[in-house]
Each structure stands twice: as C-alpha cells, then as structure tokens.
Amino acid sequence: MSDTLVLSARWGKPDSASLGTYRADGGYGALDKALGMDPATIVEEVKKSNLRGRGGAGFATGLKWTFLPKDIRPRYLTVNADESEPGTFKDRYIIELDPHLLLEGIAITCYALDIHLAYIYIRGEFAKQARALEKAIAEANAAGVIGARLLGKKDFDLQIHVHRGAGAYICGEESALLESLEGKKGYPRLKPPFPAVVGLWGKPTIINNVETIANVPWIVQHGGDAFAALGIGKSGGTRLFGVSGHVNRPGIYEKPCHYNLKQLIMEDAGGILGGRALKAVIPGGSSSPVLAAHEIDISLEFDAVKAAGSMSGSGGVIVFDESACMVRALARLSKFYAEESCGQCTPCREGTTWMEGILEKLEHGHGTAADVAKLEQVANSIAGNTICALGDAAAMPVQSFLKKFRHEFLEHAELRRCKHGDHGWGLTQEPRDAVAGPVRYAR
Amino acid sequence: MTNPAGGVEGLPREQVDQFDRQLTEILKRYPPDRKASAMIPALRLGQTLFGHVSPAVQRLAADRLGASPSRAEEVATFYVMLETHEFGRHLVEVCTNVSCSLTGGDRLWAYLKAKLQLAKAGTTADGTYTLREAECLGSCGTSPAMLVDEEMYEQLTPQKVDQILGGLT
Numbered sequence: 001m002s003d004t005l006v007l008s009a010r011w012g013k014p015d016s017a018s019l020g021t022y023r024a025d026g027g028y029g030a031l032d033k034a035l036g037m038d039p040a041t042i043v044e045e046v047k048k049s050n051l052r053g054r055g056g057a058g059f060a061t062g063l064k065w066t067f068l069p070k071d072i073r074p075r076y077l078t079v080n081a082d083e084s085e086p087g088t089f090k091d092r093y094i095i096e097l098d099p100h101l102l103l104e105g106i107a108i109t110c111y112a113l114d115i116h117l118a119y120i121y122i123r124g125e126f127a128k129q130a131r132a133l134e135k136a137i138a139e140a141n142a143a144g145v146i147g148a149r150l151l152g153k154k155d156f157d158l159q160i161h162v163h164r165g166a167g168a169y170i171c172g173e174e175s176a177l178l179e180s181l182e183g184k185k186g187y188p189r190l191k192p193p194f195p196a197v198v199g200l201w202g203k204p205t206i207i208n209n210v211e212t213i214a215n216v217p218w219i220v221q222h223g224g225d226a227f228a229a230l231g232i233g234k235s236g237g238t239r240l241f242g243v244s245g246h247v248n249r250p251g252i253y254e255k256p257c258h259y260n261l262k263q264l265i266m267e268d269a270g271g272i273l274g275g276r277a278l279k280a281v282i283p284g285g286s287s288s289p290v291l292a293a294h295e296i297d298i299s300l301e302f303d304a305v306k307a308a309g310s311m312s313g314s315g316g317v318i319v320f321d322e323s324a325c326m327v328r329a330l331a332r333l334s335k336f337y338a339e340e341s342c343g344q345c346t347p348c349r350e351g352t353t354w355m356e357g358i359l360e361k362l363e364h365g366h367g368t369a370a371d372v373a374k375l376e377q378v379a380n381s382i383a384g385n386t387i388c389a390l391g392d393a394a395a396m397p398v399q400s401f402l403k404k405f406r407h408e409f410l411e412h413a414e415l416r417r418c419k420h421g422d423h424g425w426g427l428t429q430e431p432r433d434a435v436a437g438p439v440r441y442a443r
Numbered sequence: 444m445t446n447p448a449g450g451v452e453g454l455p456r457e458q459v460d461q462f463d464r465q466l467t468e469i470l471k472r473y474p475p476d477r478k479a480s481a482m483i484p485a486l487r488l489g490q491t492l493f494g495h496v497s498p499a500v501q502r503l504a505a506d507r508l509g510a511s512p513s514r515a516e517e518v519a520t521f522y523v524m525l526e527t528h529e530f531g532r533h534l535v536e537v538c539t540n541v542s543c544s545l546t547g548g549d550r551l552w553a554y555l556k557a558k559l560q561l562a563k564a565g566t567t568a569d570g571t572y573t574l575r576e577a578e579c580l581g582s583c584g585t586s587p588a589m590l591v592d593e594e595m596y597e598q599l600t601p602q603k604v605d606q607i608l609g610g611l612t
Contacts, residue, residue, distance in 0.1 A: 083581045084578070084579060084581065085579070086540045086541055086542065086578075086579040086583070087541065087542055087579070087583050088579075088581065088583070089581045089582060089583045089584055089585075091581075092581055117474075123581070124483075124487075124522070124524045124593075125524070125577075125580050125581070125590060125593070125595070126581065127593050127594055127595070128594070128595065161472040161473075162472075163472070163480075163483075163484075164483065164484065164487070165483065165522070165524075166483050166486075166487060166518075166522035166523070166524040166525050167522050167523035167524035167525075168521065168522050168523065169578065169579075180483065181480060182477075182479065182480050183479040183480045183481060183482030183483065183508070183510065183514070183518065184482070184514065184517065184518065185517045185518055185521035185522075186521065186522075201474075201477060242583060242584060243584070244542035244545070244546075244583035244584050244586060245541070245542055245545040245546070245583075246545055250546075250583070250584040250585075250586075251584040252584060282541075286540075286541065286579075316583065318541055318542055318545075318583070320545070324545065329541055332539065332540060332541055332544060333540075333541060336540055336578055336579070339578060340578065342521075425544045425545050425547075425549055425550075426545055429544070429545065429546055429547040429549075429550055430546060430547050430600070431546055431547065431585070431586065431587060431597075431598035431599065431600065432546070432598075434584040434585045434598070435584070436584070441584075441585050441597075441598065443598040443600075
C-alpha cells in the first residue's frame with residue numbers, strides 16, 4: 001500500500017499556509033500545467049483518477065462534472081466547507097495548513113469547467129478557518145494567480161469568494177447549501193433537477209467538498225492513472241481519516257482510501273484508551289451505521305464499508321471503549337438530529353424529536369421494552385420518506401445501534417436505570433494530545 | 444422605512460452608517476443583481492453593530508438588500524448563530540456531541556453550569572454570560588471544544604475553561 005501523501009504533504013512546514021512557501025514548494029505548478037491543457041482533457045484525467053466525493057456520498061467526481069449542460073452559461077462552482085457531521089474534522093486542516101492547495105484545486109476545476117465565479121461555503125463556527133481563506137484569496141489575487149487572468153498569463157478571469165454560514169448542519173446538504181447561499185433558510189430542494197443542471201441562482205452548479213477539490217492539483221500533476229493507482233477498484237487516491245473518541249492518539253491520518261479500519265484505530269491512532277477493550281466504531285461520521293468491535297477488520301474503501309453494512313461517509317471514525325454506554329451515545333446523536341432537522345418534512349421533523357424523547361426516557365430509567373420497539377418503528381418510518389438524506393442519517397444510527405446493541409437498551413428498561421451512572425461517556429473522559437498528519441497538538 | 448437623516452426605526456444613525464459602509468464591502472462578493480444572497484452576512488453584521496438581530500435590524504437588512512422583511516426574518520430565525528433576542532456580553536457554547544463528550548464535553552457542560560450558577564442553558568443574572576450547548580464544532584480530534592464569542596477553544600479541561608473565562612474583559 002502506497003505511503004504517498006496527496007493532501008497533507010506540506011502540513012507542519014513553517015508558514016505552510018502562505019503563498020510564498022506554497023510556490024517555493026512547486027505550488028500552482030499544476031495550474032500552470034492545466035492552462036496548457038485542453039479543458040476536456042483535464043475532466044478526462046479526473047474521470048480516470050477514480051476520485052470520489054469526500055463529503056460523505058462518495059459519488060464519482062468526474063462523472064458529476066459531466067452532468068453540466070453543454071450550452072448554458074454562466075456556471076458556478078461551490079466548495080462545500082460546511083464540515084458539520086459529528087466526528088468529521090478534516091477539511092478544516094486543509095484550510096488552516098494549506099489553503100492554497102484548495103485554491104489551486106478550485107482554479108483548475110474552474111478552468112476545466114469554464115466557470116468564472118466560485119464560492120467557498122464555510123460553516124459559521126469556523127472563524128479562524130474563514131480568516132485563513134480570506135487571507136489566501138487576497139494573496140492569490142494580489143499576486144495575479146487568480147483574478148483577471150489566471151497566473152497572469154491566461155485570458156481567463158476567476159473570482160473566488162468566501163461565504164460564511166451561520167450555524168445549520170443541514171446547509172452541508174448541497175441543495176440546502178445553495179438556498180443558504182441565495183440568502184434563504186436552508187431548506188433542501190427536491191431533486192431532480194440536480195444542482196449540476198439547476199443550481200445557484202437557477203444556473204448549472206458544481207458542488208464539491210473541500211477535500212475532493214484539494215486532490216485536483218495532484219491529479220493534474222501526476223495523471224489520473226497514478227491517482228487511481230493509489231487506491232483500489234473504483235476508489236482512487238488517499239483520504240483524510242479522522243479518528244476521535246476513546247483512542248490514545250486521536251487526529252487526522254492520510255491513508256490510501258482502502259486502508260484497514262482496525263489498523264487505523266489500533267496502530268495509527270495508538271489503540272484503545274487505558275488498555276480497555278473496544279466496544280464499537282462509527283466508521284464514517286455520525287450518520288453511518290455503527291460497527292461492533294468484531295466487525296472492524298475491513299477496508300475503508302467506500303464499497304467495502306458498504307458491504308460490511310455501513311458507510312465510509314466523511315471518513316470520521318468515532319471509537320467507543322467497553323466502558324461507554326451506547327444508549328447515552330445514541331440519545332446524544334438523536335438530540336443532534338432533532339436539533340438540526342430543518343423542519344420541512346414531517347417524518348423527519350416529528351420523528352427525530354420523538355426518537356430523542358424516547359432515548360432520553362430510556363437513558364434515565366423511565367423507558368420500557370415497548371419504548372425500544374416504538375423507537376425502532378419511528379426510525380423505520382423516517383427512513384426513505386424525506387426530501388433529503390437527513391432523515392436517513394437520523395434513522396441509520398438508531399436502526400444500527402438497536403441491531404448491534406439491543407441488549408443495552410433492554411437492560412436500561414429492565415433495570416430502570418443506566419448502570420454506568422455518571423460514567424456513561426466512559427471511565428476516562430479527558431483531552432489527549434492529537435495529530436493532524438505530522439502536526440502535533442499538545443493538550 | 445429609511446428616514447432622511449439616515450436613522451432607521453430607532454437604530455442609532457452612526458451604526459446604520461457603519462452598517463451601510465461595511466455592507467458595501469460585503470456586496471462586492473455577489474453579482475449586482477443577487478444582493479439578497481448577502482442576507483446571512485448582512486444580518487451577522489447587524490448583530491455585531493446593534494447587539495442582536497431585532498425586527499428593526501431585520502427590516503434594515505431587507506431594505507438594503509431589496510428583499511422582503513419576511514425573508515430576513517426567515518433567515519434570522521433559522522440559523523443558530525443569529526440571535527433575535529438580547530443575550531449576554533459573552534456567549535459560551537460548549538460542544539456536548541459524541542466525540543467531545545467521550546473526552547469530557549458533557550462534564551464541562553455540567554462544570555460551566557455550576558460555575559455560572561445556571562440550572563440550564565441561559566444568561567447569568569448579571570447579563571455577563573450566555574451559556575448553551577453547541578452541536579459538533581469540527582474539533583473531534585482536539586476535543587473537548589467550546590466557542591467563546593465565536594472563537595474556538597480546544598482540548599479543554601476545567602482549569603483551561605477557568606483561564607479562558609477569567610481572561611475575558
């Protein structure tokens with residue numbers, strides 16, 4: 001398995017976020033190369049690379065790009081930096097530590113797709129990261145890298161702007177993001193039409209995640225085949241996996257996209273805290289179905305995790321040791337979905353609140369076995385019955401926790417209390433030193 | 444709604460002028476015929492200048508962006524970072540979502556409630572702090588985390604929280 005770093009290679013270098021060091025390391029060389037290529041050839045390379053969306057859905061990026069209608073202009077690019085899925089914390093490091101990598105990816109993508117206006121939609125809570133982007137964009141404009149003429153030599157104008165959200169998980173859903181960018185509340189749109197056909201201000205719009213776009217310079221520089229070869233099958237390249245929870249060394253690890261989940265947790269992230277046994281793993285952000293300890297010896301490749309009954313999603317791996325209470329964990333996740341449901345569809349609006357209520361009741365010893373059955377029934381009634389994926393995202397944790405850890409829920413009902421008492425979140429609850437690739441964050 | 448003196452519905456004229464100047468900068472990011480796209484940044488600006496996004500601030504933003512007041516209200520009430528009511532001088536938001544709570548977030552939430560003498564989310568009697576739970580802040584590796592006045596603090600312990608709040612003016 002390759003140890004090539006596509007995304008985090010420059011992290012930890014002095015002043016890695018500045019244009020000066022980025023160019024000294026060969027940055028914007030891929031854009032220079034791209035400007036000498038036929039735009040259609042760039043799209044072909046991205047298709048060949050087997051790059052799949054890193055925001056969670058894993059959709060083939062090159063294929064998405066080909067959905068743009070041929071003869072409608074203007075087209076827009078929107079980069080999704082809303083990073084709000086619990087357990088997901090990768091895009092922020094690209095933005096903090098190497099923002100020009102993202103800007104170069106945006107510039108190449110826009111050139112390839114004949115797009116002249118791009119927005120980076122960043123969640124409102126990312127103040128520091130928004131400032132980092134503003135600074136990088138200002139540097140790139142001042143140096144003539146973007147603006148009126150790409151790299152000061154190509155007759156192609158490109159504006160890149162930051163648009164800050166204001167606290168709403170739903171705005172990471174691409175059509176809700178567009179509504180928000182149009183100055184409205186974040187209600188997802190009915191699809192079709194998909195944003196590539198009818199997007200921002202009714203025009204064709206490509207929406208890609210930060211990490212997805214940050215791969216584009218490498219693909220142009222080294223070729224689509226080389227990128228595909230870093231991965232396996234229909235999934236090319238590396239990914240930024242985030243490990244959090246009960247591990248000794250939480251953080252971001254860049255690995256080939258088919259890296260082994262058990263190895264990631266037990267070796268890279270230093271194994272389970274306090275030498276305790278592993279209980280459960282959420283492998284791809286809070287919406288992905290939970291895996292029991294014996295199910296984690298799998299490839300993290302999108303289709304492999306799907307075959308194991310879950311999703312590789314956003315690459316956010318949450319680890320629970322044996323001392324954690326799964327009822328408490330699910331109750332908190334359900335509170336999240338109830339808070340973040342936009343309220344547009346009845347099954348989600350009502351169902352998420354209902355699930356939260358039942359789970360609180362169970363966790364505090366007021367629930368019965370009939371409530372456990374009711375909980376499952378509510379989850380099943382939400383799944384597949386909503387406009388966007390948030391309904392499924394809220395239902396999947398409930399369905400999978402009940403499938404894998406039903407005995408804990410029934411035990412709460414039987415004992416009429418949580419046997420973990422004040423230790424529902426585990427016997428050791430404290431911060432630890434963390435990493436983002438080679439960068440160390442001491443507690 | 445805009446009176447000739449530049450003041451709007453009791454909003455101080457000086458701040459309204461400041462709002463208009465800063466909004467002009469913000470609008471450079473959007474096509475001239477898409478001003479309404481600036482609703483979130485405009486309301487955030489209003490919150491910074493006027494303290495919170497009151498109905499008058501909503502109508503000011505709507506007026507300047509050529510949008511309906513109901514559009515401004517829709518946005519002001521949808522997003523958690525837009526405050527439609529007065530709140531404390533400092534806003535403290537603790538993440539209690541799963542990754543943070545596995546590393547102490549839920550205990551920090553209890554610690555802060557006790558420290559600020561609040562039984563639940565709310566504003567202290569002296570109006571200094573508004574405390575509430577936050578949803579995942581994207582700091583799962585460097586957890587637990589909180590936002591204080593929209594700036595992120597990570598890898599927190601009760602001692603660190605004391606220092607951070609003690610350093611506020």
